[in-house]
Amino acid sequence: MLHKELVDFGYEVTSIQGALSEEDREKIVGEFKDGLTQVLIPTDLLARGFDQKQANLVINYDLPEKYQSYSEPNYEVYLHRIGRAGRFGRKEAAFNLLCRERDEAVMAKIEHHFATQVTEVAPWHGEEEFKKAFGAAGLL
Structure with a gap:
């Protein structure tokens, strides 16, 4: 789809x-x-070992969760997924689509685990918010 x-x-x-x-x-x-x-x-077939210079954007359509422990992030897979962009000294952006409350809870655990602040871009903010996010990542 x-x-x-x-x-x-x-x-x-x-x-x-x-x-x-x-x-x-x-x-x-x-x-x-x-x-x-x-x-x-x-x-996730390409979560590891896919190092392409032209990959500067990763969009997680869903967040990786542990197989038998839903709502518990698979941190290793997440790190490998977003690590596909921004290699070779290039700028990168990673977007995570959060559609359910469970997604938000999983993302909060990921942020806490990696001690990283994630910039939220809500769909109702429109195209300008996405342009700002891309600009901040050096992709525009």
Whole structure:
């Protein structure tokens, strides 16, 4: 659904997940590396070991939680996810979509764990708030 919506907005998008063959996954990553697609939507399949210079934005569609302990963040996976952007001395931004109260509770635990203040950009603040957030991250 996310893939389709982004394509409908005019983005060149590819998606990758574990059910694809190794050959198909390599092809998709290659297309992203070569700049043929602007957006790559991965599952946690690429949480580790995906170091691409052109990756400067990570959007967590959902927050990683421990398998048998929902509402308990998987800190290691979160760190690896957001670590995909901003490598090689580049600026980065990571957005986390928080849709439920549980998401807010999980995000609060993540902030506390990493002792990091997260800037909240609420959807009702509009496009200007997102531009400010991107500007603060050095992405505009």
